[in-house]
Amino acid sequence: MNVISLSPFDLSLAALLVLALAFISFILKLGLSNRIIIAAIRTVVQLLLIGLVLKALFAQVSLVLVTALSIFMLLIAGREVMARQQRRFGGVWGYGLGTLSMFVSSFALTIYALIAIVGTDPWYTPQYAIPLLGMMLGNTMTGVSLALDKLTTTAWQQRAVIEARLILGQDWRTAIGDITRDSVRIGMIPMINAMAAAGIVSLPGMMTGQILSGTDPVEAVKYQILIMFLITAGTGFSAMLATWIGARRLFDDRQRLRLERLS
Amino acid sequence: MTTLHVSNFKVRELQPVSFTVNNELVCLSGPSGTGKSLLLRAIADLIVHQGEVFVDDKTCSDTHPVMWRQWVGLLPAESSWWLDKVGDHFKQIDHEYLNALNLPAESLEWEVSRCSTGEKQRLAIVRLLEQQPKVLLLDEPTASLDADSVNRVESVIQDYANKFNVPVIWVSHDNQQIKRLARRAFKIENNEINEVTV
Numbered sequence: 001m002n003v004i005s006l007s008p009f010d011l012s013l014a015a016l017l018v019l020a021l022a023f024i025s026f027i028l029k030l031g032l033s034n035r036i037i038i039a040a041i042r043t044v045v046q047l048l049l050i051g052l053v054l055k056a057l058f059a060q061v062s063l064v065l066v067t068a069l070s071i072f073m074l075l076i077a078g079r080e081v082m083a084r085q086q087r088r089f090g091g092v093w094g095y096g097l098g099t100l101s102m103f104v105s106s107f108a109l110t111i112y113a114l115i116a117i118v119g120t121d122p123w124y125t126p127q128y129a130i131p132l133l134g135m136m137l138g139n140t141m142t143g144v145s146l147a148l149d150k151l152t153t154t155a156w157q158q159r160a161v162i163e164a165r166l167i168l169g170q171d172w173r174t175a176i177g178d179i180t181r182d183s184v185r186i187g188m189i190p191m192i193n194a195m196a197a198a199g200i201v202s203l204p205g206m207m208t209g210q211i212l213s214g215t216d217p218v219e220a221v222k223y224q225i226l227i228m229f230l231i232t233a234g235t236g237f238s239a240m241l242a243t244w245i246g247a248r249r250l251f252d253d254r255q256r257l258r259l260e261r262l263s
Numbered sequence: 264m265t266t267l268h269v270s271n272f273k274v275r276e277l278q279p280v281s282f283t284v285n286n287e288l289v290c291l292s293g294p295s296g297t298g299k300s301l302l303l304r305a306i307a308d309l310i311v312h313q314g315e316v317f318v319d320d321k322t323c324s325d326t327h328p329v330m331w332r333q334w335v336g337l338l339p340a341e342s343s344w345w346l347d348k349v350g351d352h353f354k355q356i357d358h359e360y361l362n363a364l365n366l367p368a369e370s371l372e373w374e375v376s377r378c379s380t381g382e383k384q385r386l387a388i389v390r391l392l393e394q395q396p397k398v399l400l401l402d403e404p405t406a407s408l409d410a411d412s413v414n415r416v417e418s419v420i421q422d423y424a425n426k427f428n429v430p431v432i433w434v435s436h437d438n439q440q441i442k443r444l445a446r447r448a449f450k451i452e453n454n455e456i457n458e459v460t461v
Contacts, residue, residue, distance in 0.1 A: 163309055164343035168352075169333040169394060178345065255328040256309055 003213050015040070057126045066124045070133055074103055077141045084145040087152040090263040093249060098144045101242035106136040109234045117226060135206065135227055136234045139191060143235035144242045147187030151246050152262055154179045162257050172251040180247045187239030191232040198228060264428035265319055265397045267306075267335075272314035274298065274305040279314065280456040282449070284398075286428040288421065290441040290461075293451030299434045300340060302456070303400040306432075307337040318397055336396025340403045340434075342387030344375040349386055353393060360389040363419045365412065380407045388416060392423055399424065399431040405440070417444060 018040045026033040057065055078099030088094040110133045114123045123129075155162065155176065165175035198204055199221075206227055210220035252258050264286045273279040277298050291299055305312035308323050308331050316323040318334050326334075346352055350371030358368055364385040378386070384407050391399075399420065405413040421444070424431050435441050441448055442461055450459045 158345075160339070160341065161343045161345045163304075164339065165345065166309065166328075167307060167332055167337050167339070168390065169329055171329050252311075254308055256311065 054126070054130065057130065061122065061125055063122075063124050066126050066129055069126075069130060070107070073134060073137055074099060074106070077102055077137045080141055081145040081148070085149050085152065087156055087262040088148075089152070089246070089249060090261055093261070094263070097246055097249070098141075098148060098242055101144050101238040101245065102137060102140045104241060105234045105238035106133060106140050109230050109237075110136050113226065113230050131206075132227070132230070136231060139231040140235050140238045142190060143187040143239040146190070147183045147239040147243045148246055150186045151179060151183040151243050151250075154182065155247075155250055155257070156259060156262065159257065159259060166255065166257065172247075172255045172257075175257075176247050176250065180243050183243045184236075184239050187243070188232075188236045191228075191235045195228055195232060198224070204228070265430055266317070267398045267430040267432075268317040269306065270315045270317065272305070272312060272316065274301050274310065274312045276454050277302065277451070278455045281314075282456075282458070284430040284432060284447075286424065286430055287447065288424055288431040288433060288445050290445040290448040291432055291434045291451070292436060292441065292448065297451040298454070299451055300402050302451070303337055303402055303432065303434065306400060307332055307335045309337070333394055334397045335400060336391050336394055336398065337400045338387060338391050338402060338404055340406065342383045344383065347374060347376075349373045349375055349378065352390055355393060357389075357393055360392055360419060363422075364389060364415050381409065381412060384408060385412060385416065388419065392419070395427070397427075397429060399429055399433075401431065401433045403434050403436070405435075405437075413440075 018036060022033040022036040025031075025036060053069070057069065078095055081098030081102070082088055082095050085094070089097055110129065111123070113132060114120055114125075114129055118128055120128045158179065162175050162179075166172070194202075194204075204224050204227075207220045207224035210223065211217050249261060250257060250259070266286075267284040269283075270281050271279050272281065275298065280302075291302070293299055301310070304310050306316050308316075308328055316335075318326075318331075321334075323331055344352060348371075350356070353371065356371060361368060361370065366382070366385055366389070370382070370386065373382075375383070384404070388404060401420065404420070405416050408416060417440075420431065420433070423429065433444060435444075445461055448459050448461050449456055
């Protein structure tokens with residue numbers, strides 16, 4: 001490992017670029033200068049904080065602490081999924097649906113990867129567990145929110161069609177079948193595209209980071225492949241789960257379309 | 264012969280109502296927005312309601328919803344189509360209904376987006392009758408049609424009702440039409456459903 005440590009002076013040279021951008025935005029009256037500076041400060045504070053948290057966490061390998069941070073990350077991701085919905089489910093479902101789907105697939109796949117693939121000892125070694133889970137959640141979050149948003153907005157627009165299909169004797173699953181298929185597809189496409197473009201159009205961030213920190217590129221690539229597979233599977237499964245539960249929730253036990261359950 | 268019986272039935276702000284329709288055609292009228300469509304949609308069990316509906320001795324609540332909606336054939340005021348080709352929306356095709364409604368056999372090959380509102384409405388009636396519903400709930404079935412088509416739809420529905428002894432509720436604003444079709448009529452006013460003389 002031959003990492004060149006970055007000094008505060010090095011970082012302030014980079015910060016100068018952001019300041020210059022903010023200054024030029026001000027001159028051009030883009031109305032963005034304040035936002036650029038606040039966002040830059042947030043980056044510094046949030047990342048330093050998580051850096052300190054991770055450093056403390058890595059120092060003592062504790063299942064309790066890893067679990068606590070994992071759940072915290074999950075809850076934030078769940079909130080983010082909810083915030084991205086144009087028409088979300090009312091009540092506890094608005095928050096619970098996305099969070100539950102992400103929990104099932106992200107946690108299950110991360111634990112599977114840690115135990116069966118990477119084989120860390122103990123399996124919850126935070127240096128592996130937290131970054132893996134973080135990447136899983138960050139991507140499943142996008143998949144779940146895209147899929148749910150597609151499901152609820154399309155169902156809302158196509159109320160007449162769904163009801164016409166119910167009237168003609170189709171069950172709820174068939175009546176909303178085209179919409180659920182589209183929703184899952186929308187949730188999965190970003191990851192499939194990312195896999196197809198990886199290495200040609202873009203050098204994935206994780207791999208780039210490992211290479212910068214001195215890891216042999218081939219090793220870094222192997223980890224990147226692992227991550228891409230995990231993320232694709234995790235995103236796909238959670239998009240399917242969220243769409244299926246969401247579609248079911250749009251109907252009641254008499255198979256009536258209950259759009260008033262969306263707020 | 265089939266009987267539709269609605270018992271202590273309550274939807275949204277409408278007053279509770281009970282009535283029986285034997286194998287006869289009953290018209291339902293009333294100003295817009297008073298809940299005529301609401302009532303029909305609730306009888307087809309598409310929206311939440313209180314009370315019970317009977318088709319003969321079978322209750323709505325004890326019948327599987329998919330089965331119920333096949334029995335209680337609702338024709339919405341505006342027809343919906345979800346596939347590109349007209350014919351893809353049909354399970355089986357009885358050319359008798361197409362002919363009777365002045366639709367050529369090729370109409371099944373038409374693109375839905377090319378059809379006029381009136382054509383779609385007549386095709387929707389064919390689509391509904393082919394399910395062989397035991398009860399017909401028709402929400403302004405002729406509102407978008409020209410005079411010739413109105414006559415055709417009226418006789419197709421009457422023939423179907425007579426042939427299979429089917430109770431029909433027909434929403435109409437047209438007093439002439441009500442007089443032509445029905446011996447009994449209901450009117451919704453001030454959230455109340457009352458029988459009126461034709």
